[in-house]
Each structure stands twice: as C-alpha cells, then as structure tokens.
Amino acid sequence: MRITAGDHEGRIGFVKNSAWLMDDSHETVVDGPPPGYEVMIREDPESAPGNKREIVPTEALRRTTREETLEVLGLQTRFESVWDACERWAQTLLWWHQDTHPEVWPTENPDGRAPVVTALMTAALFDTVRQRGLDEPDDGSSVHLAPLLPMADTLGRPYRGSQ
Incomplete structure (x- = not known):
C-alpha cells in the first residue's frame, strides 16, 4: 500500500x-x-x-x-526490450544455480561458462515468451509470467540445425 x-x-x-x-x-x-x-x-x-x-x-x-x-522490493520491472528482460532473468537464474549448486561449476574460472549458458538460457526463455504471447508490452514487463519448464525443455532438446 x-x-x-x-x-x-x-x-x-x-x-x-x-x-x-x-x-x-x-x-x-x-x-x-x-x-x-x-x-x-x-x-x-x-x-x-x-x-x-x-x-x-x-x-x-x-x-x-x-x-x-x-x-520497492528492488526488482526491475521494465527493460529496454523483451530480450533484455529475458537476459536479466537468465542471469539471475544462473547466479542462483551457481550459488545453490557450486559443485557442478568448475572450481577454476567458474564464470568461464557463464556467458555461454546465459546466452542459451536467454534464447530459450525468449522463445518461450514469444510462444506464450508475453512479448507485449515490448518493455519486457510480462516476461516474469513465462513458465520455466518450456525453457528447460527447449534447452534439453537436441540441436537440429537450421531447417
């Protein structure tokens, strides 16, 4: 209030x-x-x-x-684009995973994989957001409504190359 x-x-x-x-x-x-x-x-x-x-x-x-x-809770709700919102969410998920499961990240240069993982997660989340119609408004303020399971499914599928 x-x-x-x-x-x-x-x-x-x-x-x-x-x-x-x-x-x-x-x-x-x-x-x-x-x-x-x-x-x-x-x-x-x-x-x-x-x-x-x-x-x-x-x-x-x-x-x-x-x-x-x-x-007020310190959470950004508007972004330059939907892609930027997806990237921020992907970074936050990655940081959470690194913090809660440090044993699966390399001990030397643990951030070495982070940019690649973030890029893949961003792309998968962006795909999910677009499929669900959450890319409007274009300030990314609806991205947080996207379910994570479809993103995880996208990341787990074998790459089929360009069709």
Whole structure:
C-alpha cells in the first residue's frame, strides 16, 4: 500500500493487521470498522536497514500497482526490450544455480561458462515468451509470467540445425 498522508507520506508498506482502537481504559475495543492498519514500512537501506511497523489511518492508504510493489522490493520491472528482460532473468537464474549448486561449476574460472549458458538460457526463455504471447508490452514487463519448464525443455532438446 502507498501511504498518502502523515509522517510516511509517499512510502510503500505491506499491511499486516487491522488496527482496532481501545477505549481510554484499554479494556474494550471501540465499535466500528478499524480506523487504521498495522503496516510494515521498508526503511531506507542507506540510513536504517530493515522494516518498521507503524499504525497508518485507513484514509492514508492507497493500493499500489504491481510495478510499484516490485520496485520497492528492488526488482526491475521494465527493460529496454523483451530480450533484455529475458537476459536479466537468465542471469539471475544462473547466479542462483551457481550459488545453490557450486559443485557442478568448475572450481577454476567458474564464470568461464557463464556467458555461454546465459546466452542459451536467454534464447530459450525468449522463445518461450514469444510462444506464450508475453512479448507485449515490448518493455519486457510480462516476461516474469513465462513458465520455466518450456525453457528447460527447449534447452534439453537436441540441436537440429537450421531447417
């Protein structure tokens, strides 16, 4: 949710719970809908890493778009082209694989194969994206919707050369 007023105006947070008000004696919940929500606000990593919980009034919250939410999480959602988006995804998948399965990567010059593997994965993912009609819009913002199994199947097929 985007916070539209108050001390955290302009920030994006994630709603955790409804925030019910208690009476002055703190024994009874005040009648009516919750006047606000407990929101986890992502701190500026440069000044104070981590998250902070705040109670934000209902009227100060607006639903964010998918792109706004992904950008807050540090994920790029728009690219120069669909190919660039496929290449970024392929690089990220490769880094994940190198990190989780280091035993299958050569110990000397482990990045030596990386450019070739990335190029093959990019091409296979691009093919999958095009077959699924996910190449629109042309900024690559739909590439993340592509399933990975067809890409893996493409990579596992024998090369038949130009037909």
